[in-house]
Amino acid sequence: MTIFKPLVLAFLLPTLGVQAEHTKQSVTGLTPQAKTILTQDTTSWKMPLPFDQGVKLGKLENGFQYYIRKNTEPENRVTMYLAVKVGSILETDEEQGLAHFLEHMNFNGLKHFPKNELVDYLQKAGVRFGSDLNAYTSFDETVYQLPIASDDPQLLKNGLQVMRDWAQDAMLDTEEIDKERGVIMEELRGSRGAQQRMRDQYFPVLLNGSRYANRLPIGLEEVITKFDPEVIRNFHKKWYRPDLQSLIVVGDIDPEAIESEIKRLFSDMRVEKNPVDRKKYAVELLNKNQFIAVTDPEMQYTVGQILIKHPEEKVKNVGDYRRSLLKDLYNGMLNARLGELSQSANPPFLQAGIGISGFIGGLDNLSAFFVAKPGALDESMKAVVRELERVREFGFTDTEFSRTIISMQKDLERGYAERDKRKSDGFVSAYLEHFLKESPVLSSEDHYRITKELLGTLTLNEVEAIGKEYYVDKNRDVLIMAPEKEKANLPDETKVTAWLAEVSKEKLVAYEDKVSDLPMLAAEPAKGSITGRTELQDIEGKQIVLSNGVKVVLKPTNFKNDEIIIQAFGPGGTSLYSDSDYYSASNAASLVNSSGLGQLNTIELQKYLSDKKANISPYISERTQGLSGNSDKEGLKTAFEMIYGYFTEPRIEDDIFQSTISRSLSSLENRENNPSFVFSEAVQKSLYGDNIRRNPPTAEGIKSIDKDRALAIYKERFADASDFTFTIVGSFTNEEIEPLLEQYVASLPTIDRDNAAKDLKILEPKKGFEKIVHKGQEQKAQVRLSFFGDYDFDEVENLNMQALESALSNKLLERLREEESGVYGTGASVQYSKKPTGRYSLHIGFGTSVDKYQSLISSALDEIRKIKESGPTQSDLDKFFIEQKRQHEVNLRENGFWLRSINSTLNNEEELASIKRLPSDLEKVNVESVKAVANKYLKEQELFKFILLPDQK
Structure with a gap:
């Protein structure tokens, strides 16, 4: 669940955008005559904008509105939103924070889903809590969202029932209210810091002393912790009513059937005989600076x-x-x-x-x-x-x-x-x-x-x-x-x-718009050729080998009409350079990317690309270097010109270099003020000592960047394309793209050398420890529990680790949030890698009050102990299975998923067939297998406790 937390108004206030007051006439559309005179007669500009006829818009007798639209992207999915024109701006002094509190309570007991059964039921249907199932409260509205599968009639029916319960049937049980106080207090505590303290000072000025200045959605601590449950029940009754609500349903559904179900479910909603006026508040202009x-x-x-x-x-x-x-x-x-x-x-x-x-x-x-x-x-x-x-x-x-x-x-x-x-x-x-x-x-x-x-x-x-x-x-x-x-x-x-x-x-001069008529490349490269083609049945694609040794994996799709995404990698990276060269090596690609290309300087290149859908960027990571980007069909030639240019005509412009160094050094100023930075730096140093490849950048390091050396390193890394692999996914045909591959990729330079990346052997300590950092004014604690170690990278092992992550996250939320009311959010996060050697990490994080962090650490470790002793519950495992399957169905229709998966699989030298094997691999995951990986990797002696506490007084 999220709430709006303004920081700097220009950054984070909701963009109101263009708005309209639609009359009955506006939904009829423009007249045929108006369609032809928009550019001829300014009187036509007074015509109302036409309403989209593809949506079914309706209103029940009780005032409840609905929007229904059939849309098959993605297939077999539907997204439902319940919008309520009720936010913190309507709260009385004794209600400050209750609009947001009520949003929380709609996840803690509904008429048809008592207590925590709502989240449990939806997770069993493959809905992810937080990323799918969510809600937010703002000044003027509260919005609930639920994306679910639409190919299960019962699930679809129950999804609409959830919406009906959210609309008016929250149970608001006293025990559940009292438990949620702690959760919301932790959400409030987590938001406290420099931004909140300054916001409290400047909001009354920027909001002209209006009601908005003292009605932040998170509310007040004295209200959250002490309000009488009857107050929130009255707030719910007063404002959660049909004339202030609307249901939006868009997806792979039958609109007529959905409309019929909405009428059945929502027509009997309670209507107040004498409803309180939903006043519209404003920020009045003061006509002064x-x-x-x-x-x-x-x-x-x-x-x-x-x-x-x-x-x-x-x-x-x-x-x-x-x-x-x-x-x-x-x-x-x-x-x-x-x-x-x-x-x-x-x-x-x-x-x-x-x-x-x-x-x-x-x-x-x-x-x-x-x-x-x-x-x-x-x-x-x-x-x-x-x-x-x-x-x-x-x-x-x-x-x-x-x-x-x-x-x-x-x-x-x-x-x-x-x-x-x-x-x-x-x-x-x-x-x-x-x-x-x-x-x-x-x-x-x-x-x-x-x-x-x-x-x-x-x-x-x-x-x-x-x-x-x-x-x-x-x-x-x-x-x-x-x-x-x-x-x-x-x-x-x-x-x-x-x-x-x-x-x-000041005596100003007019801006001079400097553009270039030169082409990006000084000359067309000498054309190479295709020397081999192999069908890749496992991914319905093709591998092409070019005359210079470059391998290209092509996967044409119809997921988008005009989207092509590209990624390339070759071995080496910064691992091949000494510590003294590290800053120059690690910043080389970004400096080149920020500069011009070929015959165009930075500004000229930006203007040249302004009307083109072509974006290619180079990178140099620790073990690889390469390119990534995207294009449409019209911009594809430009994208390939950029690829060739970044291999053969890179540059680092002096202005860009000086600007980057200047801004980077300036950004380091005062960072020790930030508790999050101080904590992160302390964690990294405790794990890796003074290794510059794992610690935040320093002023000394940034000053060590040498422009000429950075460019030389970049050129070295892109001097040999022979062991590069390109992956191209999207709306192209092989016939369209092969000539471009021959012209711009087969012509890339090659030299005979060993590009293999080095194993730098930068590992965490084998034995865990506790590290406490004191920084910050607020009385709050931040906890990170971590495990590190060697890992047996394998398809099924990876799935077992993901299942462990999912099951442990569920148990941490149930225990630390729902039972103990000690955190707002928590969960486990697993990472693993194959190269240079198999390694894993598992992290648990949460924020809480200073007096609770020790007991919550004990509770978290107790949940780990339970999984190690008994494995995950079958219920938690079933939630993981359905979530994985449902998400996989969607992923298989996404270009980005295919690009990432192909690239990762090739980089790790795994089978491409594994990309589609998820459903069958899941059958190899069970309670015992997850229990086994928990015992294998979550060893007590490899536990690291990192804790951020306030400044010592």
Whole structure:
């Protein structure tokens, strides 16, 4: 279960996006005449946007709404959402936190699923708690989600029953309420830290003293721990009612049957005779500028944000939608300029962004944020504001505008090409926004047609006018967040106002849009050839051997209409380089990837690729080096040109090198303030000593990076393609791709050498120990229990370890969360590898209060003991089996799954047939086999206890 936890508003507040108030007329669609005059007559822009006719929209007599749509991506699956227009904003003082508490209680006892039977039942049906079955509470709504299989009629029927129970039939048993208090307190405790402490100071300012400032969904400790159960029952009765609810059902279903079942289940919901008015709250504009600076001892960076608030602009008609496209253009062009600035040799900030978007409480805003360089707050702020001023004075260039329009058109075409492969979750999200915010719901066809026509009507002058309208000196807030030690150096409002005035008086020059007419590659490579073809029946693919020795595995699919993904690897990696070269080696690929390619420098390359769906990136890991990326059919030639370029024409530009070093060094400043970093570093050092390959980067290490040496190492790693293997999966035919392989991959360089990676023998200690770290102000503890050791990598052994992970996670949740109310979340995580030698690790993690961590460690270890003595329960094993089978069914229709699986299998020198063998391999997993791996790997002498506690007083 998740709740909204705002941090910096521009980052984490929900994006309100475009919204619409639909009238009855709006669901009838555009008239035939209107379809042809969008670009000819601006009066047509007043027409309401058409509602998607592919969804069945209905309302019961009691006010309950529903959306139903048949969609077969993925097959035999359905996603259901129950949306309730009830959030923390409706809480009285004595109810603060109860909207969120009620969300929790809907998982702890329903009319047809008492106590914890809901989660247990759904897990037995293959639904994963947390990743599938989930919910969230925000200021204005609570939303429950349930994706399940639709090929089981009884499961589908029970899924709808769950929705009905969530809507109004929570049991709200006193004993269960009291148990859940501890769980929510641990969720609240886990959210405490620098961000929360600063947020409590700046929220009243940024939210203009409105009700939103003191109605955070997590609530108040004194309410959570002490409220009378009758209060939450009254809250439930008052707000969980049909006129505030909607059910969304999208998937491989029969809409008529689903509608009939909804009417049967939801028509008898209780209707209040005198319902409490669901008041809509707002953040009122104050028509003044505000400033606040906050600090905290655990804050790592200095972050600034400028917010200029405006009344919300809802998208009600075609013209409103057109205006939203103008805002998208403004955002895109301005952020491209900031991106260029960040790549300069001495960037003025570590990160920055600007955008016009939705805010909260009936407001929109123009928000500019930046992460300042240490000691350069003024320089960073002025740099961001300077770009806003530059656009206001000189506007954008014609080339910027046309390039961004073309990019938007290309994205539109790509989205439309995949319209019949759109996932159910995408439809659900659109209908959810329609119910909660009256956002428009366009069909794929209408969205494509209207957007395409409107893009042709947009003008550069209009985009610039939008910027001038939003970038004003009124209703402006400036927020600065910084480490405590910077407090004395922070400016006051007068100083910041002076900075802004200085920039406005500067003599600026217009932006110069530098582009190149040169092709990426200086010349076409000499064409190679295909020397061998082998059918790979196990994966319905083919292996091709090229004249230079490169192997290519091809798996054409129809899972997407226009998606091709590529990955390549060869042996070697940073393992072949000494510790003195390690920083140069480990950063070589990222420096090359950040630079230009072939004849194009960084900025030219970015602009060249802006209208292309082609993205290839090199990497160098510890034991391999290679490439990964994606493309559509139109961009496939460009992708292969990039592949050839990264092998033969790489570069590290001086500006990029200096920028990377500068920003990397700056990012290390104040990291010792962060308790999580201090804890992580202490864990790594206790396991690996001072080994630079396992510890966080240091300033000394970053300064040791040599640009020339990094480029030389990169070239060495990509000098021999003969033992590289490429995997290509997606919507292509062999006939389409083979000429490109011959031209750009068969021509890659080769030399006769041994590229085998070295075994660095970097291992954890054989005997476990306890490590306690003290860091942080909050009275909370973070625990990590770990096991490390040698591992027998094997298909079935791996499944047994996954089963152990699943069963142990279930038991930890039942014991530590449900029984002892000591944690919000916990679970086990297993990792294993084959090369250079078989190794495994199993981790258990949780956060809790300082007074509980020792007893919870004992409980966790007791659950391990039980599995070692008796094995997992058959019930937990059955949950694992069905979850694996259900997820495997979905995975087999995903390009990404096939790419990862093929690449991993080839890298580990395993059989490709194993990718499909999961159902039969699961038959070899049982209570005794999981018990055996638990005893084999979870040895008491190999247990490591890592514990983070607050600062000692």
